Amino acid sequence: MERTTKGWKLTTDNRLGTNGLLQVYKVDSKTVVKLTDPPRLAEAEALRFVRKWTSLPVPEVYEAYVDETLNRGVLVMEYCEGDVLRDVWDDLAEEVKTGIISQLRDYLDELRSIGSEFVGSVDGSPCEDPIFSAELGGFGPYDNEEEFHRGIIRALDLAEDGPWARQAAGFVSALPSHELVLTHADLTPRNIIIRDGKVVGIIDWEMAGFYPAYWEYVKALYHPDWTMGWFNEAVVNKILTPYPLEHAVMMHVHHLL
DSSP states (O other): OOEEETTEEEOTTSBOSSOTTOOEEEEETTEEEEEESSOOOHHHHHHHHHHHHSOOOOOOEEEEEEETTTTEEEEEEEOOOSEEHHHHGGGSOHHHHHHHHHHHHHHHHHHHTOBOSSBEETTSOOOOOGGGTTSTTOSOOBSSHHHHHHHHHHHHHHHOOSHHHHHHHHHHHTOOOOOEEEEOSOOOGGGEEEETTEEEEEOOOTTOEEEETTHHHHHHTSSOOTTSHHHHTTHHHHHSOOOHHHHHHHHHHHHHO
């Protein structure tokens, strides 16, 4: 199926990746076009914000708009040349892995040094996350972490009516307080591009925003492929401060949602 937006031809031949839900097309040697559904432009604002205020290697956004004929958001961005870390991690030499871990730790420290007084997407729009799919655009932004946790409990109420859901809601209510920090929210090897031992791209900022400090850790371990060396080697614990309590609570939430 071929689609066109502002002259860019989007076909199965130039579509990147094997994820059927991801619609990213390499339209020339330096440019990709990403379609977003629902048609939000929060990812574009997150990329621009991170590019302006940090040294993280993120794609430059050339243009972002809503195409009414496609009913999609459209992001025209820089193409990051390199290897997807997911595809090469297990074959890398140990010294290269150590270097990549060090780079990612520094980048995440820098990202998380930027705080906020609200919970939600970078542009102030609602939270974007699979646990909030019951009511798109209906969760947030929130004034504080307590309200955010009440939003998670409301998502549980909408999805489940039973003792497990009520128990999980109690777990969420009992979580301690955290700082609100800038968060990628999908930091997995499939979203990291490397070249010659250097991290040259951190991509897919669709769910990025300001969230409690534990959120990055929890989301980095969302539905992991435990057969991959990245997880067997506990790399996430080397990049981010672990939050085992919060992770355990959110595992209940993820099972229910």
